[in-house]
Amino acid sequence: MATNHALTSDENPNSSQLLATDQTNLDQTHNFGAQISGDTVTPNSLAETSDQDPKVNSYSKIDPRLPIVGMVFYSEEEAYNFYNSYARKRGFSVRKGHLSKRKDGSVQCRHYICSNEGKRQLHPTHITKKPRPLERTNCLARIEFTVNRENIWVVRRFSDEHNHPMASPNKACLLRSHRKKVQKERPVFAESDLYHGVRPDTAKEHEDMAETGTGTGTAMVSGTNCLRKKRVRDLEKGDTQLILDFLKKKQIEEPKFFYAVQLDEGERFTNCFWADAKSVADYTHFGDAVCFETSYHSSMYDLPVAMFIGMNNHKQIIVFGGALLLDETIESFLWLFKTFLAVMSGKQPETIFTNFSVAVSEAISAVFPMATHRICLWHVVNIACMHGQAQTFGQESSFRKEFENLIYGSEFETESGFCKGWDNVMMKYSLNGNSWFSDVLNVRQKWAPPYQCSSFAGIMASKDWYMIMGNLFKRHFYRKLPLGKFMVQYFKSITELREKEWLEDLETLRTRPVPLVDIPMLAEVADSYTQTVYIDFEHEYKSQLACICETLTVNGSMYTYRVSVPQKPYMGIVEFEPSEVKVSCSCKKFESMGILCMHALKVLNNNNILYLPGQYILKRWSKYAKDESENDALAVRGSENGRVWRKLVELMVKSSFCKEILGIVENGLDKFIGQMESLAQGLDTDEVNIGENLHSNPLDSNNISFEGFEFYTR
Template sequence: MATNHALTLDGNPNSSQLLATDQRNLDQTHNFNTPISVDTVTPNSLAETSDQDPKLNSYSKIDPRFPIVGMMFYSEEEAYNFYNSYARKRGFSVRKGHLSRRKDGSVQCRHYMCSNEGKRQLHPTHITKKPRPLERTNCLARIEFAVNRENIWVVKRFFDEHNHPMVNPNKACLLRSHRKKIPKERPVFAESDLYYGIRSDTVKEYEDVAKTGTGTGTGTGTEIVTGTNCLNKKRVRDLEKGDTQHILDFLKRKQIEEPKFFYALQLDERERLTNCFWADARSVADYTYFGDAVCFETSYHSSMYDLPVAMFIGLNNHKQIIVFGGALLLDETTESFLWLFKTFLAVMSGKQPETIFTNFSVVVNEAVSAVFPMATHRIYLWHVVNVACMHVQAQTFGQESSFRKEFENFIYGSEFETESGFCKGWDDVMTKYSLNGISWFSEVLNVRQKWALPYRCCSFAGIMATKNWCMIMGNLFKMHFYRKLPLAKFMVQYFKSITELREKEWLEDLETLRTRPVPLVDIPMLAEVADSYTRTVYIDFEHEYKSQLACICETLTVNGSLYTYRVSVPQKPYMGIVEFESSEVKVSCSCKKFESMGILCMHALKVLNNNNILYLPGQYILKRWSKYAKDERENDALAVRDSSSLQNGRVWRKLVGLMVKSSFCKEVLGIVENGLDKFIGQMESLAQGLNTDEANVGENLHSNPSDSNNICFEGFELGITFYHPIDSIILIIPSLH
C-alpha cells in the first residue's frame, strides 16, 4: 500500500508557493458545496483548523487518513490510492475527473470525484422503453490536487458533502473503483465474510472434518438443551457408522468458527442421536426482520437411507430466499416436530410468524397447532399439485401430464378465485379423471381453507402462495443438492448454498442502495415508491399501476365518507370490490392482495387514482419491502411486546449485532471490548445480593444434573442462563469474559 506523506510542505518551496497562491481565493466556510481549506499550511494551523471544525476534528480522531487541504503525495498513484482508500471506508466509489496539463505535457491539476457526480443526459428524440436504474445524483463531492513541476501532488480543495446514501464499508469492495482481480482460489467475498458470519476457509475445513471424522470436541458457542430432549422410543432410521460423529464434529467446528452458532440435539431412549437443529446469528437476525412468513420445507431427502432434511425458509425485501435454520430428522413423529418447533421458537425469542407454510401432513399439522397457535397455517399449493399428480399417475397411467396442466390451471386460475367457481372446477376435474374414489382427494378437500385461493386469509404470505414459489424452491434444490447426497457432504453443501444465497442478497442490497428505478412516466406516486421500495418490489408495484389504467371503476354505494366501488377489467371475469374511506384515506379490496402480498392491488390503485390521491398513503408502504427493512433504528412490533423472554432475546440480538458489525475493524472492536468490560463490572457490582429467577435456574441446573435428562454441558463456559417458558427450554449463553 502506498504511504501518504504528511501535512506540511517543508523542503519544497515551489509547492509552498503554489499552495499559498491557490489558497488565497478559497472561502473559509464549511457549508454545503464549500471546500475545507486553510491559508497557511503548518502543523499548528492544521491543529487549529481541526479544533474549530467539529466535523473535521471528529473524522481526524477516528481515522488519521481523512483528507486535509495541504497533504502532499509524490505520485499520481499515491494520491489516487489515498483518496480511493478513504472512499472505501466512507462507502462510495471514485471516478477520475478534470485533468489539466501544461504546455510541456506535465500534469498541473487533477480532480477525483464521487462516481455519482453529474446527471444522465436524456436523448432529445429517442425514448428508451425500459431505462436502466439511475446511478448519478449530481453529487458534488470531490478532491482537487495541484501538481508542481517536481511532481508533488498537493490537496488543493476537498468537498466531502454527498447527496446520496453511503454504502456499508463491508460491501464497498463491490463498487467499481474498489474492485480488484482476485485469484481463483480465493473467495470473492472473503474481505467481508466476517460481517455475515461466514469464513472463507469454512467449507474446506468442514470437508476435512467430514473425511477424517475427527473434531475438537469443544465449542465456544451457544447450545440449546431442553427438558424433552430425550425421545421416549427408538429412532426410526439408523445412521451409517461414523455419520453421527460427522454431524457432531461438523456442528462443533461450526461453533468454533462462529461463536454465536446455535445447535440442538435430541436423543432417543438409547441415547442415540435422533434429530438435530441449527441456526447461526445471521439467521436469527434475518428472522427478526422477515419472520412474518415462514416456509417449513421437508420435501428433500438426503443420503442413501432417505434422511429428511427440514429447512425454515423466508423471504427478504428483494423477494429472495433466506434460511432461518436447518434440521436433520431421523424420526418424523409428532413428538419430533413438537421438539423441533419449540426449539426453533426458543432460538427466535418466542416470536411467532404471521403465517407458516407446510406440506399436507397430519403429524405436522398437530405440531403446528400446538406450538404456533397465533400463526395462520397454510399448505403449499405446489405440494397439493405434486401429490395429486402422483395419485393420478398410479390410478390412470399416461394421463399425468395432461392432468398436471389442467389441475394447475384450476389451482392457480383467477376464474376459480370465488368459492362457487372453485367447487365447480373441483367437481369437473374429479369427474373427468375418475378420482372421486381416492381418499386423499377427499382429505385434502376437507382442509381446502388452508390452501385454496378463495379461502386465502388476511395474513401475510408474500409469494409463497403463488406458482412462482414452486419454481423458486425447485431451483434451490436442483442447484445445490441431489437426492443421494451422502450425509457428510450434505452438511458442507448446505452451508455452501447458504453462503451463495447471502452473496446474492448482498449484491442486491448494494444495487438497490446505489441505483433508483426510473418510473414509467413522471407520476408522483411512482416516484415515491421508487424511492422507498427495493428494485424487485417496485417492478411489481409498477405492474399493478399500469394494470389499473385499463380498469373500469363504478360507484356502488356512498355512506358519508365511505365509498364502495366495483373495479373490473373489460372482458375479464374477475373484479374487486373496494371500500374507500375518504376522511382517513383508507382503502381495502376484496381480493386481499395487500394483506397477503404487501403491495396494493390494481383495484385499490384505481380507486385512489379516481379520487385524485397523488401520493401513496404511508400505511401502504410496508417496511419489510423497503430499502431500509433492516434499519434497526426503528422499533418494530417485537419491541412493543414486553415479556421477559422477548426482552432477553432483543438484548441477545443487539449484542450479536454489535459483535458482528464491529469485527471488521480492529480499532472499533477494541473500543467495543473496553466498553463491555466497564459495563460488565458495573453489572456485577449492581447484581450482588440479588437473587433472580434466572440465577436460581442456573443453580438448580448445577445442583440437580439428573433433572436435565442426561444432557451434559461440554465444551463451553457456563455464563448467563435464560429460562424460556416454552416447555422448560433453557438457553445457555457463554460468559462474556
C-alpha cells in the same frame, strides 16, 4: 499509501524547490502544506488550504486517513488507492473524472469523483420502454490532484459533500471501485482426503475438542425432553460425530452460531437444529411468513432435512434455520418447533407453509396456535403430478399445465370458479376415484387461493415461489448427498443467497426506480419500496388505468364501489372511508401480498388521493426494513455482554418445554429485576438506563445477540 511528512530536497532530489517543514508540527496537524508554483511544489497553501477550513484540520487530528489539502503522493496509483480506500470506509464508490495533460503527454491535473456525480441526460428522441434505475444524484464529492513534472501528486481540493445514502461497511466491498477481480479456483481433493466432506485433520481436531470438553459451547441436559424411543435409523458413530464436529467448527468460526441436539433414551443422536445470528435477525424483520420445507432427504440414511425459509424485502429466499430429523413424526416436529420458537424469542409467524402432512399440522397447532397454517402450492402441484402419472400416461405435460392453470389462473380466483375447474380436470383425466386428490380437496381451505386471501403470504402463494423453490434444490442439492458434503453444501448455499441479498441491498441504496410517469404516488413509492416491490406496485397502478369504477352504495361516510376490468371475469368490491383514507378490497391483495391492488388504487385515484396513505406502505417491503444502525449497536452490546445473553437464551430453551419450569424462570427474573432496580437507584443514570436495560426483554427479537453454544437436550 500517503506520505506522513512533508517532502524535502534530500528525500526527493529531483525537486530542488521542495522545502522541509517542521516535522513535529506536521505530525500533530497533518497539514501537509504544499503549493504548486508552475511545475514545482513549494510550502504553504494551494488554491484552498487546510488553514482556511478549521473543520478539516480538527477532523484530521482525529482521523489521519481523512484526505486534506496539501497531502503528497509519489504516483497516480498511490493517490488513487488512498482515496479509494477512504471511499470504502465512507461507503461510496470512486470514478475517474477530469484529466488534464501537458503538451508532452504528462498528467497535469486529475480529478477523482463519487460514482453518483452528475445526472442522467434526457434524450427525447431515445426514450426506452423501461429506463434503468437512477444512480446519478449530482453528488459533488471529489478530490482534485495537481501533478508537477516530477510526477509529485498533491491534493489541491477536497470535498466530502455527499447527497445520497452511504453503504454500510460490510457492503461497501460490493461497490464497483472496491471489487477485486479474484480468479476463483475450486479446491480439488481426492475422495480419500475427505472425511465425509470434512478434512481428516479438521475432523480429528474437533473430535479431540469434543472428548476434552473444550470449546465455546455449554452442554444442556433436560430430562423433560427425552425422546422416549430408540431411533429407527442407527447412524454410524463416525457420521454422528461428523455432524457434531461440523457444527462445532461453525461455532468456532462464528461465535454467535447456535445449535441444539436431541438424544434418545439410549443417549443416541436423533434430531438437531442450527441457526446463526443473521438468521435470527432476519426472522425479526421478515418472520411474518415462513415456509417449513421437508421435501429433501440426505445421505444413505434417508434423513429428512428441514429448513425454515422466508423472503426478504427483495422477494428473495432467506433461511431462518436448518435441521436434521430422526423421522417425520409429531414427536420430532414438536421438538423442532419448540426449539425454533425459543431461539426466535417466542415470536410466532403470521403464516406458516408446510407440505401435506398430518403430523406437521398437529405439531403446528400445538406450538404455533396464533399462526395460520397453509399448505405450500409448490408441494400440491408436484405431488399432484406424481399421483396423476399412473392415470394420465402420455398426457403428463398437458395435465401439469392444466393443473397449474387451475391453481394459479386468474379465472379460478373465486370459490365457485375453482370448484368448477377442479371437477372439470378430475373428470377429463379420470381422477375422481383417486384417494389422494380426494384428501387434498378436503383440506382445500389450507391451500386453494380462493380460500386463503386474508393471511399474509407474500409471494409464497404465487407461481414465482414455485419456481424459486424448485431452483433452490436443483441448484444446490441432489438426493442422497452424504452427510458431510450436505452440511458443506448447505452453508455454501446460504452464503450465496446472502451475497445476492447484499447486492440487492446495495443496488436499492444507490439507485432509484424511474416512475412510469411523473405521478406523486409513484414517486413516493419509488422512494420507499425496494426496486423489486416497486415494479409490482407500478404494474398494479398501470392496471388500474384500464379499470371501470362504479359507485354501489353510500352509507354515511362509507362508500362502496365495484371495480372491474372490461372483458375480464373478475372484479373487486372496494370500501372507502374518506375521512381516514381507509380502503379495503374483496380481493384481499393487500392482506395477502402487502401491496394495494388495482381495484383499491382506482378508488383512490377517483377520489383525488395523490399520495399513498402511510398505513399501506409496509416496512417489510421498504428499503429500510432492516435498521442497520440498530444492528451495529446491538453487535457491540452482544460482544460486551455475551455471557449474559448466552445464559438467558439457555434459560429460554430449557424452560420452553415445561410450563412449570417457565413459571419458575419468570418469577426468578421478576425478583432479579426488582433487585437490580433497587441497586441502580444509587448509580448515575448515564451509567445505568433502567428503562432501556432492565425493562426490555433481553430475548426480544430486536435485542437478541448471543454467543455461540450448543444444547444437548434429551
